[in-house]
Amino acid sequence: MTAAMAATTEAVLTVDLAAIVANWRLLTARHGAPCAGVVKADAYGLGAARVATALAAAGCRDFFVATLGEGLALRAALGPGPRIGVLGGFPPGADGDAALLPVLNSLAAALAHQGQGILHLDTGMARLGLPPEEWGALPPGFAPALLMTHLACADQPGHLMNALQAERFAAARARFPGVPASLANSSGIFLGPDFRSDLARPGSALYGINPLPGQPNPMAQALRLEAPVLQVRQVAPGTPVGYGAAWVAARPSRVATVAAGYADGYPRALSGKAEARFAGRPVPLIGRVSMDLTTFDVTDHPGIAPGAMLTLIGDGITPDDLGALAGTIGYEILTALGARYRRQYRAG
Numbered sequence: 001m002t003a004a005m006a007a008t009t010e011a012v013l014t015v016d017l018a019a020i021v022a023n024w025r026l027l028t029a030r031h032g033a034p035c036a037g038v039v040k041a042d043a044y045g046l047g048a049a050r051v052a053t054a055l056a057a058a059g060c061r062d063f064f065v066a067t068l069g070e071g072l073a074l075r076a077a078l079g080p081g082p083r084i085g086v087l088g089g090f091p092p093g094a095d096g097d098a099a100l101l102p103v104l105n106s107l108a109a110a111l112a113h114q115g116q117g118i119l120h121l122d123t124g125m126a127r128l129g130l131p132p133e134e135w136g137a138l139p140p141g142f143a144p145a146l147l148m149t150h151l152a153c154a155d156q157p158g159h160l161m162n163a164l165q166a167e168r169f170a171a172a173r174a175r176f177p178g179v180p181a182s183l184a185n186s187s188g189i190f191l192g193p194d195f196r197s198d199l200a201r202p203g204s205a206l207y208g209i210n211p212l213p214g215q216p217n218p219m220a221q222a223l224r225l226e227a228p229v230l231q232v233r234q235v236a237p238g239t240p241v242g243y244g245a246a247w248v249a250a251r252p253s254r255v256a257t258v259a260a261g262y263a264d265g266y267p268r269a270l271s272g273k274a275e276a277r278f279a280g281r282p283v284p285l286i287g288r289v290s291m292d293l294t295t296f297d298v299t300d301h302p303g304i305a306p307g308a309m310l311t312l313i314g315d316g317i318t319p320d321d322l323g324a325l326a327g328t329i330g331y332e333i334l335t336a337l338g339a340r341y342r343r344q345y346r347a348g
């Protein structure tokens with residue numbers, strides 16, 4: 001058995017701001033009208049300040065975050081200028097912050113803020129927003145900065161909910177003449193002219209998630225995750241590897257232990273299923289993903305030694321792919337990306 005320690009022990013997450021800006025431009029062209037940048041949850045894990053600064057420099061004038069705290073942090077990063085909508089609304093008592101626009105998610109919030117914000121009309125999501133039976137309760141002349149609704153099934157182009165929600169939203173817009181409106185998320189932008197509005201709200205597609213599941217992905221990949229090999233060891237046939245002895249060598253094998261695990265957002269559900277890439281070639285994941293470490297079978301890769309970097313995301317492995325293997329979606333892979341990766345940004 002041989003073992004040697006690597007010099008590099010940190011995994012590296014590289015965010016391609018140029019790809020994110022290119023994706024925003026493509027979405028804007030496809031929408032035929034402006035697009036905001038949805039940068040909630042730290043820009044889906046990629047870094048809201050860096051992403052929003054790059055998008056603002058490219059001409060993006062509107063951003064959305066989930067919480068007041070995210071909004072204040074983003075305002076500090078962006079400075080004055082771009083609008084920042086807070087999707088979750090403001091907590092009671094925080095209504096005086098003119099630098100941010102609350103999304104008014106209930107009749108009570110709409111009345112309390114006297115229309116100073118983004119009015120969220122629920123057209124079929126039943127999550128946040130005023131349901132149709134409350135629309136008539138708003139006072140005449142009620143004029144929010146923006147009307148918005150959110151599509152429940154935009155990633156399923158054939159779903160009947162899409163047309164129903166577009167129809168309900170068109171009826172709602174007629175009640176607020178002159179007020180601009182915001183309809184589509186990433187996938188909604190691809191649903192056609194009935195889903196165009198004054199401002200689309202893409203998030204995931206900016207970051208390379210496929211807005212057209214099952215079809216070729218029109219978006220550029222925006223991140224790369226590489227983790228260093230800490231050790232390579234030679235094991236004899238019959239040798240179990242890792243927790244639960246879940247993988248047992250069937251032949252004389254070389255096993256590489258890599259510095260990334262489920263504490264870094266590399267899901268344990270990928271155990272025995274995923275692969276990495278080395279020099280563009282697939283490297284199978286073996287055994288259980290553990291908290292800080294994951295093992296790969298590098299028997300067929302004599303070039304892999306301690307210090308080599310295996311690509312966990314990139315070179316054809318997408319967050320969508322990992323999501324599918326882990327029984328979730330690419331969105332969750334992105335937002336789970338770990339805090340201890342060394343992060344580097346390619347300029348927008």
Ligand SMILES: *Cc1c(COP(=O)(O)O)cnc(C)c1O
Pocket residue numbers: 038040087150184185186187201202203204205
């Ligand atoms: C998260 C979110 C978006 C962005 O959705 P994507 O599918 O990531 O494009 C848009 N609008 C609302 C209300 C959201 O919560």
